Amino acid sequence: MTLPVPNPARTCLVTGASSGIGAEIAALLAARGLGVTLVARREAKLRVLAEELASKYGIRAEVIVADLTDEASRSHIVSELASRDLVVNVLVNNAGLSTMGAVQNGDVAGELAMVRTDVEAVVHLCTALLPGMVERRSGSILNVASTAAFQPLPGQAGYGASKAFVLSYSHAIRAELRGSGVTVTTLCPGPVDTGFGQAAGLSDEEANDSLPKFMWVPVEAVAAAAVAGMDAGRAVVIPGIANKVGAASGWLTPRRLIVPLLAKRHPALKH
Numbered sequence: 001m002t003l004p005v006p007n008p009a010r011t012c013l014v015t016g017a018s019s020g021i022g023a024e025i026a027a028l029l030a031a032r033g034l035g036v037t038l039v040a041r042r043e044a045k046l047r048v049l050a051e052e053l054a055s056k057y058g059i060r061a062e063v064i065v066a067d068l069t070d071e072a073s074r075s076h077i078v079s080e081l082a083s084r085d086l087v088v089n090v091l092v093n094n095a096g097l098s099t100m101g102a103v104q105n106g107d108v109a110g111e112l113a114m115v116r117t118d119v120e121a122v123v124h125l126c127t128a129l130l131p132g133m134v135e136r137r138s139g140s141i142l143n144v145a146s147t148a149a150f151q152p153l154p155g156q157a158g159y160g161a162s163k164a165f166v167l168s169y170s171h172a173i174r175a176e177l178r179g180s181g182v183t184v185t186t187l188c189p190g191p192v193d194t195g196f197g198q199a200a201g202l203s204d205e206e207a208n209d210s211l212p213k214f215m216w217v218p219v220e221a222v223a224a225a226a227v228a229g230m231d232a233g234r235a236v237v238i239p240g241i242a243n244k245v246g247a248a249s250g251w252l253t254p255r256r257l258i259v260p261l262l263a264k265r266h267p268a269l270k271h
Helices: 020-031 043-057 071-083 108-136 157-176 196-200 204-209 219-232 241-252 255-265
Strands: 010-015 036-040 061-065 087-093 139-144 182-187
Touching: 010 020, 010 071, 010 108, 020 036, 020 043, 020 087, 020 219, 036 043, 043 061, 061 071, 071 108, 087 108, 108 139, 108 157, 108 182, 139 157, 139 219, 157 182, 182 219
Parallel strands: 010 036, 010 087, 036 061, 087 139, 139 182
Antiparallel strands: none
16 A cells, blocks of 8 residues: 555645546545645635535645646745645646647647646656655655557647656656655546546537547546555556557557547547
8 A cells, every 4th residue: 555644744735626537536535534735726616625525534625726837836836835834745746738639720828838737737746746755755646647648649749748748757757766665656547528628629529429438437437546556556547448458559559550540530630
């Protein structure tokens, strides 16, 4: 078991915790008696969830409002934790977003916001919080990538590349941390009905038609697999048998074959 025992001075920092996978993971950690610090931009939703978790599980639930695209705002997370005398022993880098469509038609600000959230924020928080974990010889990190990490993804080029970075980065720091008492797990979900596709610009119909129904995994099951994987100290968690097969196929199939096929199927490139 690698997840820590409850301690009122310790907390599980969960980014992107206002909804979806982040909110579900926060609830599962709280159910284990672990304090949580919820981070996102939507304060009202964070406070509702924090109050619910504190009331239901009797844990310390904190809220920090932050824009993960902004370096100063990310630094504020770290300083705010110190001001509240909280030590992070579980870090869940869950916040993420995607753009849709060909890069030639993309918006510069939107593309950079995606990279800052999906890549910069992961690096920033890992680099800031890992030294304390190593010093205490205890800690767990969950970095949320995607099955998009296993092959290029035309129509979401920056997103696929960002998640490939997260997967590679997580494997590397996991090796660096061997014997330190700190574990790193990468969650690579396939399609999950969390409103992620809609936020990126896909309609419900396009999101649901983009991948076969049997590949979709409920958000509750994804979160449960993530927490179980952290607790077991696993390197990679891919929820759903179909997604495991798809990830392996994406990794092993020659790029000259799979990339044109993905480009042809992606709903953002059909018009």
